[in-house]
Amino acid sequence: MLTLTDKQAIRRSWELVTPIAETAADLFYQRLFELQPSYRKLFPPDMAPQKRKLLAMLAFIVKSVDWPDTAWKDAVDAEDDLLLVVLALGRRHGVLYRVPDDSYDVVGAALLWTLDMGLGEAFTAETRDAWTRVYGLLAKTMRMGRCARPEGSAPALQTRDA
Numbered sequence: 001m002l003t004l005t006d007k008q009a010i011r012r013s014w015e016l017v018t019p020i021a022e023t024a025a026d027l028f029y030q031r032l033f034e035l036q037p038s039y040r041k042l043f044p045p046d047m048a049p050q051k052r053k054l055l056a057m058l059a060f061i062v063k064s065v066d067w068p069d070t071a072w073k074d075a076v077d078a079e080d081d082l083l084l085v086v087l088a089l090g091r092r093h094g095v096l097y098r099v100p101d102d103s104y105d106v107v108g109a110a111l112l113w114t115l116d117m118g119l120g121e122a123f124t125a126e127t128r129d130a131w132t133r134v135y136g137l138l139a140k141t142m143r144m145g146r147c148a149r150p151e152g153s154a155p156a157l158q159t160r161d162a
């Protein structure tokens, strides 16, 4: 569960990321491919659309994490429902993009590294903890979405030209 402090830390840090979002996306993928060069081949040659989609998804997640408690009983359209969106995202990552299950740890490390680089002193221990928790919840939910696929277990790493 996320505490109120987590939610505030996520919201405030994202406000600081927004003006440098494109640089942050560049740094993130640079770091990811440094940590795990074999993942480059999972992505298309042109990374620009991917960077935009990742930033849009993160913005949506940050907004949803900040959902006011008073609104929990309200009806939400499927496309605005964080749980459904993240489950479906996880399913696409498993079935379409065939990302290895253990890649979530590397992606999480690249994300925290990017926030550290981008935010500097503003990336306090509290903010790191909050992002670690949010990412952990996302990764868990995405893996659950992946498990929903009929074939069951995760496939081995396959690249576009495999």
Ligand code: HEM
Binding pocket: 039, 042, 043, 044, 050, 053, 054, 057, 058, 089, 092, 093, 097, 099, 100, 103, 104, 105, 107, 135, 138, 139, 142
């Ligand atoms: C919280 C974790 C993650 C988030 C929020 C995220 C977000 C996204 C988004 C928004 C897309 C655009 C396409 C779509 O919506 O289906 C995408 C595509 C993709 N992601 Fe992720 N992702 C995450 C984890 C990962 C991990 C762990 C990997 C493993 C390397 C990965 C690799 C990819 C690949 C290969 C694509 C498809 C690119 C393409 O073919 O166009 N993602 N991701």
